[in-house]
Amino acid sequence: MKKKIGIYICHCGGNISDYVDVEKVKKAVENDADIFLAKTTMFACGDTNQNEMVDDITNMKLNGVVVASCSPKLHLQTFRSVSERAGLNKYQYVHANIREQVSWPHSDDKLGATEKAIKQVKAAIAKARLAEPLEPMTITAQKAVAVIGAGVAGIKAALQLSDMGTQVYLIEREPFVGGRTAQWERIFTSNETGKEIISRLYKDILSRDNITVFTQAEVVDYSGSIGDFKLMVKVAPRFIREHCVEDNLQKAIDVCPVEVPDSFNFEINSRKAIYNHYPSEYPYLPVIDIQNCTRCGECEKVCKNIDFSQKEETLNLQVGSILMATGFDPYTPADNEYGYKHIDNVITLPQFKRLLALNDSKLMYNGKVIKNIAYIYCVGSRQVNGDNKYCSRYCCTSTIHAAIHAKEKFGNINNYHFNRGIRTYGKQELLYDESSRMGDIYLQFFEDGEPQIYKEGNKTIVKVKDVLTKYKELEVEADLVVLVTGMVPRKDNAIGSLLKLPRGRDKFFNEIHMKLRPVETVIDGVAISGACQGPKNVTESVNSALSAATKSFSIVSKGEIDLEPVIAIIDKDNCTWCGACAEACPYDAIQKTVDGDKSYAVLNSTVCKGCGMCLPVCPSDAIDLTAYSNHEIENMIDALL
Amino acid sequence: MPNTAPQKAKILVFSTEKISDPAIDMAGLLKLHYPPTVNTITLPCSSGVKPRWILHAFEKGFDGVFIAADGSDCSYGESCTEKTGNIVAKTHEMMKERNIDPARLKMAALCSVCSEAFVKHVKSFNEYLIKSSK
Numbered sequence: 001m002k003k004k005i006g007i008y009i010c011h012c013g014g015n016i017s018d019y020v021d022v023e024k025v026k027k028a029v030e031n032d033a034d035i036f037l038a039k040t041t042m043f044a045c046g047d048t049n050q051n052e053m054v055d056d057i058t059n060m061k062l063n064g065v066v067v068a069s070c071s072p073k074l075h076l077q078t079f080r081s082v083s084e085r086a087g088l089n090k091y092q093y094v095h096a097n098i099r100e101q102v103s104w105p106h107s108d109d110k111l112g113a114t115e116k117a118i119k120q121v122k123a124a125i126a127k128a129r130l131a132e133p134l135e136p137m138t139i140t141a142q143k144a145v146a147v148i149g150a151g152v153a154g155i156k157a158a159l160q161l162s163d164m165g166t167q168v169y170l171i172e173r174e175p176f177v178g179g180r181t182a183q184w185e186r187i188f189t190s191n192e193t194g195k196e197i198i199s200r201l202y203k204d205i206l207s208r209d210n211i212t213v214f215t216q217a218e219v220v221d222y223s224g225s226i227g228d229f230k231l232m233v234k235v236a237p238r239f240i241r242e243h244c245v246e247d248n249l250q251k252a253i254d255v256c257p258v259e260v261p262d263s264f265n266f267e268i269n270s271r272k273a274i275y276n277h278y279p280s281e282y283p284y285l286p287v288i289d290i291q292n293c294t295r296c297g298e299c300e301k302v303c304k305n306i307d308f309s310q311k312e313e314t315l316n317l318q319v320g321s322i323l324m325a326t327g328f329d330p331y332t333p334a335d336n337e338y339g340y341k342h343i344d345n346v347i348t349l350p351q352f353k354r355l356l357a358l359n360d361s362k363l364m365y366n367g368k369v370i371k372n373i374a375y376i377y378c379v380g381s382r383q384v385n386g387d388n389k390y391c392s393r394y395c396c397t398s399t400i401h402a403a404i405h406a407k408e409k410f411g412n413i414n415n416y417h418f419n420r421g422i423r424t425y426g427k428q429e430l431l432y433d434e435s436s437r438m439g440d441i442y443l444q445f446f447e448d449g450e451p452q453i454y455k456e457g458n459k460t461i462v463k464v465k466d467v468l469t470k471y472k473e474l475e476v477e478a479d480l481v482v483l484v485t486g487m488v489p490r491k492d493n494a495i496g497s498l499l500k501l502p503r504g505r506d507k508f509f510n511e512i513h514m515k516l517r518p519v520e521t522v523i524d525g526v527a528i529s530g531a532c533q534g535p536k537n538v539t540e541s542v543n544s545a546l547s548a549a550t551k552s553f554s555i556v557s558k559g560e561i562d563l564e565p566v567i568a569i570i571d572k573d574n575c576t577w578c579g580a581c582a583e584a585c586p587y588d589a590i591q592k593t594v595d596g597d598k599s600y601a602v603l604n605s606t607v608c609k610g611c612g613m614c615l616p617v618c619p620s621d622a623i624d625l626t627a628y629s630n631h632e633i634e635n636m637i638d639a640l641l
Numbered sequence: 642m643p644n645t646a647p648q649k650a651k652i653l654v655f656s657t658e659k660i661s662d663p664a665i666d667m668a669g670l671l672k673l674h675y676p677p678t679v680n681t682i683t684l685p686c687s688s689g690v691k692p693r694w695i696l697h698a699f700e701k702g703f704d705g706v707f708i709a710a711d712g713s714d715c716s717y718g719e720s721c722t723e724k725t726g727n728i729v730a731k732t733h734e735m736m737k738e739r740n741i742d743p744a745r746l747k748m749a750a751l752c753s754v755c756s757e758a759f760v761k762h763v764k765s766f767n768e769y770l771i772k773s774s775k
Contacts, residue, residue, distance in 0.1 A: 071666045097666070101681060104669035112649070112677030119680055225659075225716045500660075500714055502667055502754045510667075522663035522753055566685060586718040611717035612689020616728045621693065628684060630693065637698050640653065640680040 005128050006037035006062045010044035010069035012099055019103040021114045028118040034129055036060055044069045050082050057086035064128040068096035068121045073522055074513050089133035096124035119640045126635035136562035141227035142320040143559055145552045148495055151179020152538055153530025153545035154325035155201045158211050160549035168211045169317050175216050175287035177202055179327050185357045187538055188401045202282045219495055226525030227561040231317045237310030239288040249286055252299035260292045265354040274299055320556035321525045323548050328531040331380030331485040338376055338483055339453040345460055346481045353402055363410040365480055374462040374478035375399050376451055377419040381486035384447045390506045392486025392535040397428040399484045400435045407438055415440040416476045418451045418464055444468050487535040499526055508534045519548040527551045566610030566626045568603050574622035575600040581614035649676040650704035650770035655690050656681050659716055661709035661751040668756040675760045676767050687711050688724035692732040704770045705745045712750025
C-alpha cells in the first residue's frame with residue numbers, strides 16, 4: 001500500500017521555536033516522497049491540535065504520522081492514542097524528539113539546531129515509511145505496590161492504594177513510622193500536632209489487611225521492570241520481643257547508661273541506646289540502637305524481653321510498581337553561617353520547633369529564659385553563591401506559625417522576622433496577617449544586605465539595614481536566633497542510586513514533566529511523591545502522594561500491561577543454525593529445529609523480550625528486530641547525514 | 642577573514658530507550674551543550690547494535706559512532722556490557738580490514754542520569770575526530 005504520511009512540527013510555545021526555525025523544518029520535508037501533509041503547530045499536545053490530527057488522519061486516510069516535539073517519554077503515548085482514535089494502528093506513529101535532544105542542548109547554535117531538527121524529522125519519516133501495523137504484547141503485572149518511606153506521604157499513598165484494593169508493602173528505613181511530620185508540633189491549618197496526624201493514620205493502617213509495614217527495612221537490591229519488580233529488602237532486628245511488659249521496658253530505658261544526641265529532636269537533647277520518641281509511636285515497641293549500645297547488660301536485668309539473639313532478615317518482594325516517598329533533610333547551615341555552632345544561642349528552625357515541643361511553662365534554651373527571638377529567613381535557600389537556588393516554599397509559613405505558637409504557649413515573647421520578602425502563599429497569608437496583628441516585627445533585607453550577628457559581651461546582636469524603613473540600621477538584642485532553614489534532598493540517596501532515579505537541577509528526584517506527568521519518572525513503573533521530589537508542605541505532600549498512588553494503581557490494576565511488540569524475526573531460509581543466537585539469548589527464547597535436512601533457529605515469541613542480543617551474533621544476518629530492521633535503521637542513518 | 646568557527650564532527654549515537662536516552666534528554670533539560678552534529682538513533686538495548694549498521698554509517702559519511710551502552714543497569718540482563726563490548730571488538734576488526742581507524746567507534750556505559758558524562762564523552766570524541774581528520 002502506498003504510504004501517506006502526515007508531519008506535525010511543534011513550537012512548544014517557544015521551547016522549540018525560539019531556537020529551531022520550525023517553518024524551515026517544515027519546508028525542508030514537505031515535498032519529500034510520501035508526505036501528504038506537513039504542518040507546524042503551537043502546541044502539538046493541545047486538544048485542538050489532537051482533534052485536528054484525528055480529522056487529518058481520518059479524512060486524508062493517512063497511514064503514517066510523525067510528530068516532532070518533546071521527548072517521547074512525555075508524549076509518545078499521547079500521539080499513539082490520537083492515532084488510535086483516528087483508526088490508525090498506533091505503531092505506525094513515529095516520534096521525533098526535537099526539544100530535549102535539539103532545541104534545548106543547542107540553544108547556543110540556532111542554525112545548527114535547525115539543521116539537526118531537519119535531520120531528526122527526516123529520520124523519523126524514514127522509519128514511518130516502513131512502520132507496519134502491530135499488536136501489543138501483554139504481560140502479567142504484579143498486583144502489589146512497594147511504597148518506600150512511611151512519612152505522611154508514604155502512609156497516605158499506602159492507604160489510598162489499600163482503598164483501591166491493592167496489596168501494599170510500606171517500607172520504612174527508620175525504626176518508627178511518621179517521618180518528618182511526626183517531629184512537628186501544631187501544623188497549619190488544622191493545628192493538629194504531627195504526632196496526632198501520624199497516630200490517626202497508622203491506626204487506619206493497622207485496620208487494613210492489605211498493608212504490610214516494615215520498619216528498619218531497606219531495599220538493597222532490585223531487578224525486573226514495570227509490572228514485575230523484584231525487591232530484596234533487609235529488615236534489621238529491634239532486639240526486643242513483641243508483647244512485652246511496658247513498665248519493664250520503661251525500666252530498661254531508665255537504666256540504660258548510654259546517652260547519644262537525639263536526632264528526632266535535631267540533637268538539642270540526648271536519648272538512650274534503648275528508646276522510643278514518644279509513647280504512642282508505632283510500632284509500639286522501643287528499639288535498641290545497636291550501633292551505640294555497649295551491651296552492658298543493664299537493660300536485660302530489668303526486662304526479660306530484651307533479645308540480642310535476633311538476626312537481620314532478608315525478604316524478597318514482587319511488586320508491579322514502586323512509589324517513592326523518601327522525604328527530605330533540613331538544610332544544615334555551614335560552620336559559622338550566621339554564627340551557627342559558634343554563637344551558643346543560634347539554632348535552626350527544626351530545632352526551634354522541637355524546643356517548643358519540649359518546653360512546657362517557660363521557653364528555655366541553654367538554661368536561659370527566652371524573650372526576644374530573631375528569625376533569619378532563607379538560610380540555605382535562594383542562595384546567590386551556593387547550590388540551593390530554589391525557594392523551599394514551606395519555611396516562611398512554618399516560621400510564622402511557630403512564632404505565633406511560641407507567643408501563645410509561653411506569652412511575653414517578642415518575635416523579630418528578618419526576611420527577604422514573605423512568601424505565605426494562598427490561605428497561609430492569614431497567618432502572616434495574624435502574626436502582624438499580634439505585634440511581630442518584620443524587617444526586610446535583600447541578598448546583598450544580609451543581617452549581621454555578633455556577640456557584645458553576653459549579648460547576641462542581630463543588625464540589619466532594613467529595606468522597609470529606607471535602609472535604616474536596626475538592631476535587635478536576641479535571646480535566641482532561629483535560622484530559617486529550608487529543605488534539601490536526603491543526604492543518604494542509596495535507594496535513588498539503586499533505582500537510578502534522575503535528579504533535577506535542585507538535586508531532588510525529577511518528574512517527567514512538572515505539569516503533564518508530575519509524579520512519574522523516566523524509570524517506567526517508579527512514581528515519586530512528597531518532598532523527595534522537591535520542597536513541599538504537608539498538604540502538598542499528601543496531594544502528590546494521592547496522585548502517585550493513583551498512577552501506581554493504574555499500572556497494577558488490570559493485572560496485565562501492554563508492552564511494545566518488539567521481538568526478533570528469524571529468516572529461516574537464511575539461517576544455517578550455528579547456535580550463536582540461542583547462546584546470546586538471556587531468555588532461552590531461541591531453539592533449534594530440524595526440517596528434513598535443514599536445521600534452523602525458531603523463536604518462542606512469548607518468551608522473547610525484544611532486546612536484540614541475538615542480532616549482532618548471527619553470522620548470516622538472518623535475524624531482525626520488529627521496528628528495528630536493517631532497512632529501517634540504515635534508512636534512518638542515511639537521513640541523519 | 643579566517644574561519645574561526647569550531648569544526649564539528651558528524652557523530653552517530655546508538656542510545657537505548659530506557660537507560661541512555663533519559664540521560665541524553667536530561668542533558669537537554671539541563672541546557673548542557675554539545676555539538677548539534679551529534680545525532681541519536683534509539684534501540685531497546687546496546688547489545689543489539691549490528692556491526693553492519695556501524696559500517697554503513699562510516700560508509701555513508703559519519704565521522705564517528707558512539708554506543709551509549711546500558712552497562713550494568715541493562716534491564717535485559719547482566720551480560721549486556723560484555724556483549725556490547727564484543728560487538729565493538731568485532732566491529733573494530735572489521736574496520737581495520739576496511740582501513741577505518743578503530744578509534745572512530747567508541748563505547749561507554751551511560752546510566753539514566755549520566756547527562757554530564759554523555760556530554761563529556763561526545764565533546765571529547767568530537768575533538769578527537771576533528772584532530773584525527775587533519
